[in-house]
Amino acid sequence: MRLIRIPVQPVKLSELPKGASARVRQVDDVAPNDAIARRIRDFGFSPGEVVRMVALGPFGMEPMLVQVGFTRFALRRAEAARVLVDLEPA
Amino acid sequence: MSAGTIRIALLGNPNCGKTALFNRLTGSRQKVANYAGVTVERKEGHFEAPSGRRFRVLDLPGAYSLDAASPDEVITRDVSRGHFPGEAPQDVLVCVVDATNLRLHLRFVLEVRALGKPMIVAVNMIDAAQRRGITLDLNRLQAELGVPVIGTVAVRKSGAAALIAQLDAQLPGPPVVATAPADFHIEVRRLLEASISMPSRTAAIDEKLDRIALHPVFGLVALSVLMFLIFQAVFSWAAPAQDAVSGVVASLSTWVTETLPDGPLRSLLTHGILAGLGTVLEFLPQILVLFAFILALEESGYLPRAAFLLDRLMFTSGLSGRSFIPLLSSFACAIPGIMATRSIQDPRDRLATIMVAPLMTCSARLPVYTLLIGAFIPRQTVGGFFNLQGLILFGLYLAGILSALLVAWILKRWRHDRGEHALLLELPSYRLPHIRDLALGLGERAGIFLRRVGGIILALTVLLWFLSSYPSLPPDAIGNALDYSFAGRIGHAMEPLFAPIGFDWHICIALIPGLAAREVAVASLATVYALSNENSDLVASQLSDIVATEWSLATGMSLLVWYIYAPMCLSTLAVIRRETNSWRQVWISTGYLFGLAYFASFVVYQSVRLWE
Numbered sequence: 001m002r003l004i005r006i007p008v009q010p011v012k013l014s015e016l017p018k019g020a021s022a023r024v025r026q027v028d029d030v031a032p033n034d035a036i037a038r039r040i041r042d043f044g045f046s047p048g049e050v051v052r053m054v055a056l057g058p059f060g061m062e063p064m065l066v067q068v069g070f071t072r073f074a075l076r077r078a079e080a081a082r083v084l085v086d087l088e089p090a
Numbered sequence: 091m092s093a094g095t096i097r098i099a100l101l102g103n104p105n106c107g108k109t110a111l112f113n114r115l116t117g118s119r120q121k122v123a124n125y126a127g128v129t130v131e132r133k134e135g136h137f138e139a140p141s142g143r144r145f146r147v148l149d150l151p152g153a154y155s156l157d158a159a160s161p162d163e164v165i166t167r168d169v170s171r172g173h174f175p176g177e178a179p180q181d182v183l184v185c186v187v188d189a190t191n192l193r194l195h196l197r198f199v200l201e202v203r204a205l206g207k208p209m210i211v212a213v214n215m216i217d218a219a220q221r222r223g224i225t226l227d228l229n230r231l232q233a234e235l236g237v238p239v240i241g242t243v244a245v246r247k248s249g250a251a252a253l254i255a256q257l258d259a260q261l262p263g264p265p266v267v268a269t270a271p272a273d274f275h276i277e278v279r280r281l282l283e284a285s286i287s288m289p290s291r292t293a294a295i296d297e298k299l300d301r302i303a304l305h306p307v308f309g310l311v312a313l314s315v316l317m318f319l320i321f322q323a324v325f326s327w328a329a330p331a332q333d334a335v336s337g338v339v340a341s342l343s344t345w346v347t348e349t350l351p352d353g354p355l356r357s358l359l360t361h362g363i364l365a366g367l368g369t370v371l372e373f374l375p376q377i378l379v380l381f382a383f384i385l386a387l388e389e390s391g392y393l394p395r396a397a398f399l400l401d402r403l404m405f406t407s408g409l410s411g412r413s414f415i416p417l418l419s420s421f422a423c424a425i426p427g428i429m430a431t432r433s434i435q436d437p438r439d440r441l442a443t444i445m446v447a448p449l450m451t452c453s454a455r456l457p458v459y460t461l462l463i464g465a466f467i468p469r470q471t472v473g474g475f476f477n478l479q480g481l482i483l484f485g486l487y488l489a490g491i492l493s494a495l496l497v498a499w500i501l502k503r504w505r506h507d508r509g510e511h512a513l514l515l516e517l518p519s520y521r522l523p524h525i526r527d528l529a530l531g532l533g534e535r536a537g538i539f540l541r542r543v544g545g546i547i548l549a550l551t552v553l554l555w556f557l558s559s560y561p562s563l564p565p566d567a568i569g570n571a572l573d574y575s576f577a578g579r580i581g582h583a584m585e586p587l588f589a590p591i592g593f594d595w596h597i598c599i600a601l602i603p604g605l606a607a608r609e610v611a612v613a614s615l616a617t618v619y620a621l622s623n624e625n626s627d628l629v630a631s632q633l634s635d636i637v638a639t640e641w642s643l644a645t646g647m648s649l650l651v652w653y654i655y656a657p658m659c660l661s662t663l664a665v666i667r668r669e670t671n672s673w674r675q676v677w678i679s680t681g682y683l684f685g686l687a688y689f690a691s692f693v694v695y696q697s698v699r700l701w702e
Contacts (some may be wrong), residue, residue, distance in 0.1 A: 038157065046275035054304075058306035058310055059400075063398060065300075070291050073517070074411075074514075075513060
């Protein structure tokens with residue numbers, strides 16, 4: 001059988017459903033020299049790292065609890081949207 | 091500090107157990123102050139190594155990166171670089187990391203190493219790591235990092251012995267490698283692969299607890315139950331202690347009255363100094379009980395969970411999830427509430443929380459509410475089983491909360507700073523709070539309150555005593571001494587300003603001594619109406635009768651609404667001064683609270699008059 005490679009578009013971390021895992025592609029600056037994006041990178045959201053959506057806040061599904069490495073971080077949607085991820089094949 | 095003392099600084103990511111290690115090293119030989127010019131806490135301690143060498147330890151604020159994102163992190167960056175004005179360079183930097191969270195914390199170690207300063211890495215909580223089946227090769231890590239690596243268990247009695255021995259034997263030189271790696275994360279991954287094996291990424295217990303604690307329904311239920319229990323405890327544990335304090339102060343006061351001849355000195359001692367001391371000390375039990383809970387919640391790791399659950403609600407109105415606990419504490423008393431805002435790192439969120447904290451209905455307003463509701467609101471049932479008096483009381487609490495949300499929202503709109511303020515909150519592993527760390531934390535809070543705020547409250551109480559006692563009534567004159575005093579004259583002068591909101595001079599005068607603490611207003615009213623105060627229950631019922639007959643309903647309602655905002659607690663203003671280090675914030679808070687109180691009372695007074 002021939003494997004067909006489908007080019008996968010990255011999704012925003014904020015779109016990841018609860019329980020899903022993904023691999024970080026990059027963290028985007030929304031403005032030049034974005035301090036929040038920099039801090040998210042410092043937290044260990046670096047390319048290739050596996051992340052998992054652990055829980056969602058009770059109001060408006062916000063904030064989002066994301067596991068990266070050995071640590072869990074609560075991010076608001078706007079913060080999580082800076083992280084582009086590739087979905088892990090189920 | 092003697093010349094031979096060695097200066098070391100502890101630094102590390104938040105939640106690395108740095109403060110526990112600091113407590114382990116220095117015990118109770120600690121001093122808390124602020125760094126020059128900022129409201130960031132400076133914690134310093136001392137210890138003596140077995141050789142007799144003396145060490146001075148600085149507990150730097152937790153930081154995720156030396157690329158500082160908050161005032162706390164700026165301090166950590168500048169002190170560890172040796173750039174902070176007024177702070178001597180450190181001889182050794184002790185970088186503390188959590189053995190169970192090395193992927194995050196080693197990145198910071200690499201950042202610190204790049205400073206090129208002598209350093210030691212303390213791998214803390216190695217006991218917790220062992221329990222989770224994590225195997226660490228500290229020698230390998232030391233070889234790879236090129237700096238000494240020591241295992242510590244801050245919560246165990248001899249848990250810092252190896253660190254002390256290392257510092258005592260030989261101070262480390264600068265790191266062998268002092269350049270930043272091209273990619274921090276790749277270097278961290280390499281270090282981890284070389285020195286650690288981890289069976290699972292997270293602790294199973296955390297997963298289980300979080301499934302409940304962060305559940306959209308059960309999580310909120312658990313939070314409500316917890317908050318309810320805390321409130322019960324504050325009132326059932328702190329109240330007897332408060333009664334005991336006021337009992338002791340009252341008997342001291344009686345003793346002074348009996349011992350000293352009648353005169354200015356006796357009056358100053360009883361009504362000025364002892365009254366002020368009583369106010370300060372009566373706050374203490376509530377502060378201690380509330381802080382015991384707040385510290386336990388913080389140490390256990392639950393506090394960030396509460397912030398997680400409520401962040402969205404608070405964020406909508408311009409606050410943050412981190413504002414929740416300080417605001418909740420303010421229902422008991424705004425003083426511990428405002429002191430608890432130290433856990434909010436973002437300066438803007440912290441300031442907004444401090445600004446609205448006085449709007450939470452504190453327990454000191456209850457005597458005033460009780461008096462007025464008893465006098466004006468009929469005891470009747472509405473809608474079948476609701477008690478009208480209870481409903482009004484609930485309404486007053488609700489009005490405070492809604493006003494706080496509104497004020498926070500307006501602050502957010504008006505601010506020039508339109509930048510995005512992030513949540514970016516780490517939810518650490520759950521931990522059993524350690525009694526020793528709780529006790530040290532409590533002692534610290536009590537000390538801050540007594541030293542920094544107590545003095546101001548005492549001084550203001552004496553000032554108010556002076557205003558209420560002088561000039562004294564001439565012996566042959568007939569009338570009320572309070573009425574004759576400066577306070578009385580100020581009260582009379584205030585009357586035209588307060589007439590549009592229905593306050594007559596009696597109320598205006600009572601507001602002045604009530605500045606010391608809100609509940610004093612009731613006693614002052616009794617004094618203004620010249621009620622003898624031998625039996626306080628009798629006075630309360632007499633006062634209630636007088637108020638019900640002398641005041642119109644409009645005046646009563648207006649005063650009730652006034653107390654929702656009540657810009658008249660000097661103790662709160664004193665703590666705002668202390669926590670913001672700015673008189674400007676004090677004036678802004680006073681001004682807006684006064685404006686809101688006046689506006690709301692005006693609307694209520696005028697509309698009730700129309701309706702009457």
